[in-house]
Amino acid sequence: MMHNKSKAIQDLYPDELAHCYGCGKNNLDGYQLKTYLVGDETIAHFLPDEKFTALPGSVYGGLVASLLDCHGTGSAAAFVCVQENINLNEVETIPVRCVTASLKVDFKAPTPMGVELKLRGKLQSIEGRKIWVDMTLSADDTICATGEILAIKIKD
Numbered sequence: 005m006m007h008n009k010s011k012a013i014q015d016l017y018p019d020e021l022a023h024c025y026g027c028g029k030n031n032l033d034g035y036q037l038k039t040y041l042v043g044d045e046t047i048a049h050f051l052p053d054e055k056f057t058a059l060p061g062s063v064y065g066g067l068v069a070s071l072l073d074c075h076g077t078g079s080a081a082a083f084v085c086v087q088e089n090i091n092l093n094e095v096e097t098i099p100v101r102c103v104t105a106s107l108k109v110d111f112k113a114p115t116p117m118g119v120e121l122k123l124r125g126k127l128q129s130i131e132g133r134k135i136w137v138d139m140t141l142s143a144d145d146t147i148c149a150t151g152e153i154l155a156i157k158i159k160d
């Protein structure tokens with residue numbers, strides 16, 4: 005799905021920091037999740053294939069958690085860029101990379117297979133190198149999981 009409001013955050017990570025299985029553009033075997041800044045929130049989409057099955061017809065929770073993980077670190081990087089007045093459409097790379105210190109996931113409803121999942125992120129707060137982001141993962145109009153991440157901006 006295309007968004008015209010920003011480049012994907014993960015496509016702006018420097019090459020040497022872009023091998024993450026969940027979101028690295030340089031990991032051809034990975035999920036290559038793409039997080040976009042749209043207004044004051046972040047959006048990503050992912051369509052799981054059937055190898056990620058938990059019970060037949062539903063998606064494995066570990067995948068749900070890893071999507072929230074990578075959307076969370078990407079969202080954190082985007083919100084730091086906003087705070088630092090970095091326009092994501094005017095740069096080739098961003099000088100910001102965040103890693104997960106803590107991730108909380110609440111599974112609210114079974115995540116159905118065969119539906120494009122939508123992830124949304126909202127900034128909760130930034131305090132120095134610590135960024136908290138609240139997230140949802142939805143299928144159609146149902147919130148299947150919520151997440152809260154504490155991401156840490158890695159040192160220069």
Ligand SMILES: CCCCCCCCCC(=O)SCCNC(=O)CCNC(=O)[C@H](O)C(C)(C)COP(=O)(O)OP(=O)(O)OC[C@H]1O[C@@H](n2cnc3c(N)ncnc32)[C@H](O)[C@@H]1OP(=O)(O)O
Pocket residue numbers: 021024073077101102103104105106132133134154156158159
């Ligand atoms: C450098 C290579 C980068 C590669 C990028 C690829 C990332 C791909 C995305 C991921 O999937 S990340 C994978 C899962 N995460 C990890 O493997 C991270 C493992 N943990 C660490 O490497 C370090 O603990 C971490 C970088 C997160 C923090 O270490 P630092 O030495 O940079 O910072 P520090 O320990 O001083 O913590 C900074 C602040 O965060 C707080 N903090 C850290 N971990 C916390 C935690 N778990 N819960 C609550 N607070 C936490 C800590 O108390 C402190 O607060 P204050 O500044 O107020 O004192």
